[in-house]
Amino acid sequence: MAEKRDYYEVLGVSKTATEDEIKKAFRTTAKKYHPDMHPGDKDCEEKFKEAQEAYAVLSDPEKRRQYDQFGHAAFDGSAGGSGFDFSGMDMSDIFGDIFGDFFGGGSSRRGANNGPSKGANVRLSVRITFDEAIHGCSKELEFSFREECSSCHGTGAKPGTSPETCSKCGGKGKVVYSQQSFFGMMQNVQTCPDCNGSGKVVREKCAQCHGSGYIAKKVRKTVDIPAGIDNGQCVRVRDYGEPGTNGGPRGDLLVEVIVSRSTEFERQDMNIFSNASISFAIAALGGDVRIKTVDGDIIYTVAPGTQTGTRIRLKGKGVPSIRNKAVRGDHYVTLVVSTPTGLSKEAKDTLRKFDELTGGSLTKEGGAQTSKKKGVMDKIKEAFDDH
Numbered sequence: 166m167a168e169k170r171d172y173y174e175v176l177g178v179s180k181t182a183t184e185d186e187i188k189k190a191f192r193t194t195a196k197k198y199h200p201d202m203h204p205g206d207k208d209c210e211e212k213f214k215e216a217q218e219a220y221a222v223l224s225d226p227e228k229r230r231q232y233d234q235f236g237h238a239a240f241d242g243s244a245g246g247s248g249f250d251f252s253g254m255d256m257s258d259i260f261g262d263i264f265g266d267f268f269g270g271g272s273s274r275r276g277a278n279n280g281p282s283k284g285a286n287v288r289l290s291v292r293i294t295f296d297e298a299i300h301g302c303s304k305e306l307e308f309s310f311r312e313e314c315s316s317c318h319g320t321g322a323k324p325g326t327s328p329e330t331c332s333k334c335g336g337k338g339k340v341v342y343s344q345q346s347f348f349g350m351m352q353n354v355q356t357c358p359d360c361n362g363s364g365k366v367v368r369e370k371c372a373q374c375h376g377s378g379y380i381a382k383k384v385r386k387t388v389d390i391p392a393g394i395d396n397g398q399c400v401r402v403r404d405y406g407e408p409g410t411n412g413g414p415r416g417d418l419l420v421e422v423i424v425s426r427s428t429e430f431e432r433q434d435m436n437i438f439s440n441a442s443i444s445f446a447i448a449a450l451g452g453d454v455r456i457k458t459v460d461g462d463i464i465y466t467v468a469p470g471t472q473t474g475t476r477i478r479l480k481g482k483g484v485p486s487i488r489n490k491a492v493r494g495d496h497y498v499t500l501v502v503s504t505p506t507g508l509s510k511e512a513k514d515t516l517r518k519f520d521e522l523t524g525g526s527l528t529k530e531g532g533a534q535t536s537k538k539k540g541v542m543d544k545i546k547e548a549f550d551d552h
Contacts, residue, residue, distance in 0.1 A: 435494025
């Protein structure tokens with residue numbers, strides 16, 4: 166039989182861990198290896214049992230004290246004690262406290278709750294342009310919206326009749342299931358499958374809504390998209406989701422924004438990046454250039470001797486904060502010197518003259534070209550010189 170691992174190691178906590186830290190670690194570990202998440206995986210099943218056993222000891226102050234003193238021997242009888250039978254433990258308090266939301270409602274000690282609950286949220290998506298994301302916009306959306314049935318007023322029952330108490334759950338909206346676990350019999354509370362948690366069953370359904378209590382129809386809603394919104398973010402529209410149950414409030418409409426890419430700008434958080442082409446003359450001598458921003462074109466004065474790849478910062482020309490329009494990021498522009506093409510003979514001669522005046526890079530050894538081609542006599546002379 167394999168040697169048992171240290172309980173603190175199993176849960177991934179230190180020996181000085183608090184009760185809350187141990188509980189949190191157990192919740193994380195048990196969820197990770199729970200058999201319902203890994204059907205048929207024996208390794209996960211064993212790790213889940215191992216985590217249960219570790220928590221059963223470390224969550225109990227007296228058992229933890231014994232374990233800290235004697236280790237595993239404290240519970241197998243080898244340290245002089247009577248041993249400890251894990252299979253007989255009542256884990257209902259542990260799982261009722263920790264796994265209520267994971268196992269479908271928690272232990273029976275919590276009781277059933279079929280009170281008002283908020284309806285589910287509804288998700289839609291809308292595509293906007295890069296410019297609309299920067300400055301904000303409004304979009305009209307059409308979607309299905311469930312309204313209370315005017316015939317049964319939301320009960321789902323045929324006019325003149327009323328919903329009846331569910332016989333399966335006795336009107337509680339929850340049913341208790343017993344389940345054999347590693348530590349004995351456990352009870353889990355789940356939503357009643359017959360009444361879906363309402364505690365009521367409709368025997369004679371309303372003909373207009375077919376027992377649902379609601380009528381679906383298409384509605385149009387104008388949604389305001391705030392300036393500065395980024396791709397994947399959502400706009401929440403209150404009370405336009407699914408109806409609540411048992412008198413609970415409606416859910417919300419969540420509109421996911423999909424921002425189309427720009428061919429001129431790139432965005433990183435609240436900053437914008439772009440390139441701007443400048444002529445060779447302006448790069449060398451300096452001058453004014455027109456630069457495109459999300460707010461329109463601006464005139465920027467380029468300093469003499471500007472090199473290609475130089476990055477300039479346009480402060481406050483970036484993306485506005487989604488929470489405060491007055492706060493904006495910056496726009497960074499990379500200047501790219503444009504090489505002239507299709508030069509006339511006169512322009513080429515002038516450029517060669519300019520090169521001579523600025524260092525003669527064209528005639529230097531290793532340059533792009535030599536000052537003139539070598540004739541036949543020059544080559545013969547070189548041949549005799551070599552000998």
